[in-house]
Amino acid sequence: MITTVTLNASIDKIYTIASPMEVGAVQRVATVIDNAGGKGLNCARAVATCGERVCATGFVGGHNGAYLCERFTKDGIAHDFVRTARETRCCLNIIEPSKRSTEFLEPGRPVTAEDVAAIEAKVAELAGNSDVVTFNGSVPTGCGNDIYRTLVATVRAAGKPALLDTSGKLLVGSLDARPTMIKPNTDEICAILGRKPESLEEVVAAAREVREAHGVAQVVVSLGGDGAIMSCADGEFRGVAPKIEVVNTVGSGDTMVGAFAVAIAHGMAPADQLRYAMACASANCLTASTGHFEMASAEELMAGTRVERI
Structure with missing residues (x-):
């Protein structure tokens, strides 16, 4: 089973305008x-x-939180959230005929010290029954900048892989907990190293430097339409997916992390993990609904996804 931790859940609304x-x-x-x-x-x-079997946890609250759980139940996905007294946020994604996307992201409502203690206990409980645990996104006020460091350390102490996909102080402050994988972009690498890699060669070198300096087993750097770079113990790899007609890119990075979690749980070699995750992320771009894709599309794209050792 894979557990996903979402501390700043939302009701996502996609508006298509004519x-x-x-x-x-x-x-x-x-x-x-x-x-x-x-x-x-x-x-x-x-x-x-x-x-793969999955259990979603994190914070939910109010009418939006109840609706969120209802939607997830309808999707057939198990969940075990910590309930808070404040309303779950909403986020808007407006898509124009040109496919240009504009997002309006509400901040998460504040949580209490009791809420934080509850999620720490929940993650410790679920980690024991999980093959992989993922931590994704921003956090609401009240969590503090150390929340992911604490939660990642809990999962690693249980002997399980922890995948971390966040940014800023949340990312930088969690590296000493040694997450198994991180997925920074070049801006996030800049936050870690104090410099932004510009060329492909600089990205590769930066990914290797982050991995070696912080003991992160896999550093995956997304390059958007130019693919992704992965640094791991086996070396450095570049993955390039086939060109597609993009419908909606929102959620493709999240899909990549989920697919990586599945690939790690199945014991795939790192290069195969990258190919699998990139194909799933590309398939997500083919659908209007955020975070949804067809596995058949991913399998077709996988055949044309190139992964090369650098």
């Missing part, structure tokens, strides 16, 4: 898609799509 967005004017929405959202919940859906 004409380009005009600032200051009334916008008529053509279609609406509601999802149980937050990076970790997108990750959980990816794990389920890959055919």
